[in-house]
Amino acid sequence: MANVSTRRVILERTTVLIITIVFLLPVFWLISTAYKPSNQIFSAPPRLLFEPTLDQFRQAFAIFDVVSLVRSSLVISIGTTVLSLILGVPAGYALARSKSRFSAGFAYFFLAIRMIPAIAALIPFYLLMRDVGLLGTWWAVIVFNTMLNCAFVTWMMFSYFKSLPPDMEEAALTDGCTQMGAFLKVAVPAVRSGIIACALFCMMFSWNDFLHPMFLTTLDSKPISVALLTAYGTKDITWGTLGALAHFSTIPIVLMALFMNRYFVQGATNGVQ
Numbered sequence: 001m002a003n004v005s006t007r008r009v010i011l012e013r014t015t016v017l018i019i020t021i022v023f024l025l026p027v028f029w030l031i032s033t034a035y036k037p038s039n040q041i042f043s044a045p046p047r048l049l050f051e052p053t054l055d056q057f058r059q060a061f062a063i064f065d066v067v068s069l070v071r072s073s074l075v076i077s078i079g080t081t082v083l084s085l086i087l088g089v090p091a092g093y094a095l096a097r098s099k100s101r102f103s104a105g106f107a108y109f110f111l112a113i114r115m116i117p118a119i120a121a122l123i124p125f126y127l128l129m130r131d132v133g134l135l136g137t138w139w140a141v142i143v144f145n146t147m148l149n150c151a152f153v154t155w156m157m158f159s160y161f162k163s164l165p166p167d168m169e170e171a172a173l174t175d176g177c178t179q180m181g182a183f184l185k186v187a188v189p190a191v192r193s194g195i196i197a198c199a200l201f202c203m204m205f206s207w208n209d210f211l212h213p214m215f216l217t218t219l220d221s222k223p224i225s226v227a228l229l230t231a232y233g234t235k236d237i238t239w240g241t242l243g244a245l246a247h248f249s250t251i252p253i254v255l256m257a258l259f260m261n262r263y264f265v266q267g268a269t270n271g272v273q
Contacts, residue, residue, distance in 0.1 A: 034243030041239050056240035063241065064227055070248055073223035075138050076213070077206040080145040084202045088150045089195060092157025093183055097166065107158040110151040118148055118212065126215060136218035144212050149202045156201075160194035161187065196260055207253050224249045 033041055035052040060066060091110075095103045125144055129135040134143070164187065172182040188195070210225045217226065228245055 030243050030246055032243075033239050034247060036240065038240055056244040057247075059238075060241045060244040064230075064245065066224075066245070066248055068220075069222070069224040069227045070252070072138065072217075072221055073207055073225065073249075074252070076141050076145070076209075076223055077203050079138065079142040080149060080206040081199050081202040083142065083146040084149040084153045085195065085199060087146070088153025088198070089157050089188070090183070091150075091154040092159075093161045093187060095154070095158045096161035096164075097169075103158075107155050110158075111155040113151040114148060114155070118144075121147070122212060122215060129216060135216065136221060138217070138221050140216040141206075141209075141213045141221075141223075144216060145202075145206045145209060149205055152201065152205075153198045156198050157191070157194060160191045164190055200257060200260055203256065204253055207249075 032048075032050075034056050035054070036047075036050055037053050037055065040047055040050055092107075095107050122144075125147075126135065129140040129143075134140045168186050168190070169182040172186050173179070177185065207223075208225060209223075210229075213223050214226050214229070217223070224245065228242065228249060232242075
């Protein structure tokens with residue numbers, strides 16, 4: 001019995017190790033490419049040990065306005081996240097506390113909206129932004145991403161508020177608190193981990209978004225996800241520059257996920273129950 005248990009543990013850990021290597025190998029290859037000299041990127045056999053250099057980063061800063069690209073990505077991601085939470089959290093709370101028998105159906109309707117391919121709404125939204133004069137600005141991408149993420153936040157927060165007993169809110173109302181006060185002072189702090197999980201999801205969706213900013217922004221407002229495409233030349237691909245840019249594209253969101261990992265796991269687990 002002990003041997004069977006030991007073999008099972010070894011098999012599970014070996015499987016996890018193999019899956020981890022498969023997923024991390026491209027990341028390692030991308031990182032190492034950014035620190036290799038250009039003449040060693042395609043050397044055969046590949047060199048795992050090499051003298052690192054920052055030439056690829058210097059070239060990236062010489063070709064691209066990296067600070068402006070990162071700033072655009074931050075503005076779009078933070079703006080989308082804030083608007084999605086402002087609209088989605090109260091909507092999820094209202095559905096969770098509604099006495100209508102259709103409240104759960106409405107919540108899943110919002111989830112179904114999020115599953116609709118966003119490209120289906122891109123063309124009419126493009127024409128709308130052109131007519132109102134927002135095409136080519138950060139606001140065009142923020143509004144479009146909010147339209148997509150707000151439905152997701154509403155569904156997540158509905159599930160989270162639904163699992164929260166209303167006793168504390170009722171006690172606050174009995175003590176003279178208004179409905180808005182009970183929502184802001186009692187319900188919202190109780191689901192803080194769920195809100196943080198939704199914020200991380202929205203940030204990741206917006207930060208990694210490529211297709212929508214490519215059509216809705218111009219050269220001055222494009223995020224770094226779109227700038228990565230320009231590393232692909234007409235004749236060749238500057239892999240070193242692409243790897244250097246990828247650092248600035250991945251590091252901010254990875255650091256944010258690491259710092260908020262505890263809230264992210266707890267909120268995501270409770271929110272889908």
